Amino acid sequence: MRTTESQLPLERLLGKASAGAIEKNLGLGTVGELLLYFPRRYLNRGELTPINGLPFDEEVTLIARVVSVNSRRMRQRKGSITDVVVADDSASGAGSLKISFFNGWRAEKELRPGLRAMFSGKVGFFNRALTLTNPDYVLIDADGVDAELAKAPIPVYPATAKLPSWKIGNAVAALLDAVELDDFPDPVPQETSRREGFIGLPEAFRMIHRPADAGQWQQARERFRYQEALVLQTALARRRAQTAAQQAVSRPGLEHGLLAEFDAALPFTLTGGQQTVGRELAGELAAESPMHRLLQGEVGSGKTLVALRAMLQVIDSGGQAALLAPTEVLASQHYQSIRRTLGPLAEGGMLGGHESGTQVVLLTGTMPAAAKKEALLAAASGQAGIVIGTHALLSDQVQFFDLGLIVVDEQHRFGVEQRDALRAKAAHPPHLLVMTATPIPRTVAMTVFGDLETSVLRELPAGRAPISTFVVGLAENPAWFSRLWQRSREEIEAGHQVYVVCPRIGETEGAESSSGDEPDDSGPDTGAPDGGEDGRSMASVLEVVEQLRQEPALSGCRIEALHGRLDPAEKSRVMADFAAGSIQVLVSTTVVEVGVDVHNATLMVILDADRFGISQLHQLRGRVGRGGLPGTALLVTELEPGHPSRRRLDAVAATTDGFELSQEDLKLRREGDILGANQSGGRSTLRLLRVLEHESVIEMARADANRIIAADPELAAHPALREAIDASLNPEKEAFLERG
Incomplete structure (x- = not known):
């Protein structure tokens, strides 16, 4: 394949010094990469x-x-x-x-x-x-x-401290004068350009970098915005086609197997959404191409039950299921919850177990050696139909007898390499179910998770009580702080329990990072300011526990701490005691954000709530109101009412609709590095495309991409589009599109 002018190294045209500065500061090395580095805005x-x-x-x-x-x-x-x-x-x-x-x-x-x-x-x-x-x-x-x-107009480029905008502009201007733009391959098919009335690629480059007036750069942006969407959506469509072409083992289940026994024993009726999604999963598991599905739903919508039924269908077909969870607390909760839900069906081959049952095992990095060895043997022999674990599942020691289904919980906490490592343990391409309790706006799902089919659970099961959320502003009402603990005592007197959530573990550490294989007990997410930058101290678990033990309103109450640095045995003991009701107040970090299911907990107090992002606050409050009792979440902040960070708190207090909140979250946090590991804030890998603003462009590009791939899966007739995918979505970035 001949080298086009767009692939020429910058050094050839700009000289070593200028090209080196651009490579070092912007990471751009070729003519095409720099010409695709568009102005952020224009000054008159x-x-x-x-x-x-x-x-x-x-x-x-x-x-x-x-x-x-x-x-x-x-x-x-x-x-x-x-x-x-x-x-x-x-x-x-x-x-x-x-x-x-x-x-x-x-x-x-x-x-x-x-x-x-x-x-x-x-x-x-x-x-x-x-x-x-x-x-x-x-x-x-x-x-x-x-x-x-x-x-x-003067183009203003995204700049760095050592490379100002006009130096970037001077380099771009030199390229425009030196290269033959007509030789650049155009990724947009000619028929599409004619249909949409797009200007040609050479003219678009000139008009976006050297516009005579505002109309020119606006016209050029429209064209490049569609081009960006088409490249992205074609990459996703190609990946979907490649997945569909893989040969998986069909897992149709049995008419009178483990799943049927489980359904017959359920003490409640599945919601309409659970039944619909269950049918979707059942059909895809029975197919001979691997299922690739994203299951998203509200906090408490019953995603785990849907996933469990899919696991049982795979077990009925002779396979095994692995559930990958991000933290030991969540993995342990899944293990206990699934065993409790299955009852005797989780004790196959054991005394008192059901004759058609299976076994469920837990595997984490901090388990005692003997327990770990037993779990490894159960997974390798096929004795365990369901293997639940943290990152420990990915180690070379772990082998499966016949891994048929991978369920990834809270997918955003895992890197692509980790999911691929688990996939590689299957003899044939396994089916994949990715779950998230953070609702994703439709446009983001189309852009980021576009190679996964999407299912949504919106309705809550019967018995889920509404959660009332209030902002507790201490700046305007300092006396409310003591009222928090009086209110907590009222819940305890009524026989209920209370969560108190803090952004930090202790006073001495900087940014938290947990030990073992539990990387996510790390304080607030990036939707909120980093701790301490504005000079305010943050509430810490260790301090708050001591304060509350001295609090008169909570006299006689058992108050304990839970965080990622506790010894695993201690952590399990605290959670078991809280679930049993012997702990009245649990002071914790965000380890309780997902998966923790204590029906008797009705009040959650989130201290320094402005330190958390919208999705975290929504997840946290989902821990109360789970047992038919009304739940209350109190978002405590010392910020003044007009502070921008209070807007997040007001948004969470205003609605319990996670999909509505996800839209607001994206607006406030910006899109971040959509294709990269950095999922919020900062500069986006997307150049001109904004997933909330340009839904119609994304939809049009998606439809066009599907038509192109359906007719030409290898893009043989579209070499420029194929080259654009290879250039803009290098293997590392394209891997991030593979959300499974």
């Missing part, structure tokens, strides 16, 4: 940037007018400081910013009052005012500028 040369709206502690690019320039000698060391005050000409006069240059002789000479310049740097804070220190800059009012160019 005639308009100054509103200074009051600048974000703190972020890299910014702005146009401002120089008001004054003053230099002074430094007292403590050699050299001088040049202070430049710039303004945005706002009517209130509030739009000003002080910029400091250390030994800024060039700035002192060039930045004369009245001139406009473009500055790029990180916004700081000093003496109660925003500042820039040693920013890069370029003059806008330069002499000899062409009149037409002076009207053109």
Whole structure:
């Protein structure tokens, strides 16, 4: 295959120094990669940037007018400081910013009052005012500028501290003048471009990087946005087709087997949603191509029961099922819950067990050697039909007799390599069921989980009581803190139990990380600020336990701690005692976020709730109201009512609809690295596509991609599209699309 100009290394056209800086700071190495590095926004040369709206502690690019320039000698060391005050000409006069240059002789000479310049740097804070220190800059009012160019929008590229926007723009401009854009392969089929009226690829590159007016870059963005969606959706469609072509072992079950016995013994009727999804899974398990299904549902919607019925169907067909859970607490909860639910059916071959039953075993990294050896033997011999475990399931020691179904709980906590390691333990491609209790917006599911068929459980089983959620603002009502424990006592007096959740384990550690194979007892997720950055201390389990043991309102109550650093035996003992009702108040980290099922717990107090993201808060409150008793969640915060982080708390208090909250969560957190491991915040791998804003584009691209793959599975007639997938979705990134 010939090398196109888009594949040329940047060094060939830009020189070693410029290409090296771009590679180091942006990770871009070829002509095509840099031309696909699009401007984030555009500045109008005639308009100054509103200074009051600048974000703190972020890299910014702005146009401002120089008001004054003053230099002074430094007292403590050699050299001088040049202070430049710039303004945005706002009517209130509030739009000003002080910029400091250390030994800024060039700035002192060039930045004369009245001139406009473009500055790029990180916004700081000093003496109660925003500042820039040693920013890069370029003059806008330069002499000899062409009149037409002076009207053109200025592209602003996502920049770094060492590579400002205009240096990226200069490199892009050099490429536009040096390469033959007509030779670039176009991933968008010609018939699609004609149908949608898209401009050609060469023109699109010129108009997005060097627009004459706003209309040009908008037109180019539309075209590239669709191109991005098409490349992504074609990769997913190709993966779905490859999965469908694999040969799996059919697991149709038995008419009078273990599943039938289980269903007959159920003391309640399955919800309509559970029955519908159950039929979907049953049909796919009976097929000879592997099932790849995402099961998402509300907290408490009965996903585990649906998954258990699928496991029993596989066991009836002679296979085994593995359930992979992210933490020891959750794995242990699944083990105990499934054994309790199955009863004698989980004691096959044992005294008192059912003659057609199976065995359920637990495997975690911190189990005693003898218990681990017994579990390994049961899995390898086929004696255990259901093997539940943490990351310990992935070790080379673990072997299965006939692994037919993999169930991954809370999928976002596992890397692709971990899921592949479990898959590799099966003799034939196993069926896959991925579960998440965090509802996913439809557009995100189409984009991120597009190679999985999706099932949704929306209705809650009978007996699930509503959960009332309230924001407890201590800033405006300090006295409410003592009322929390009086309210807790009222629940305890009524015979119920209370959770108290804290963001940290203890006072001394920084970011938490658990020992053993339990990586997720790590405090708040990235939807909330990191602990301590704003100077506020966070509630910790160890401190709160001691405080509550001294709290008069809770006198006589048994109060215990639960967190990821406890000894496994101690952890199990605490959970067993809480489940048995002998512990009245459980103070814990987020280890109770998923899977923990104590029906008598009716109140959850979440301290420093603003430290958690929306999905975590929604998960946490799902631990109460599980036994037919009304549940209450109190979101405690010391933030002022107008603080942006309180918006998350207000959103959670306003609705119990997880799908509605997931939309709000994505808006607040931004999309993050959609294709990468980083699932929230930060810069997205997606360039122009925004999964909430561009649903119609994603749907159109998905339909087009399905048609293309149906007619041409290997993309033989679409080499440019195939090359674009290979270039933009390298093996590492494409693997992240494989959410199983």
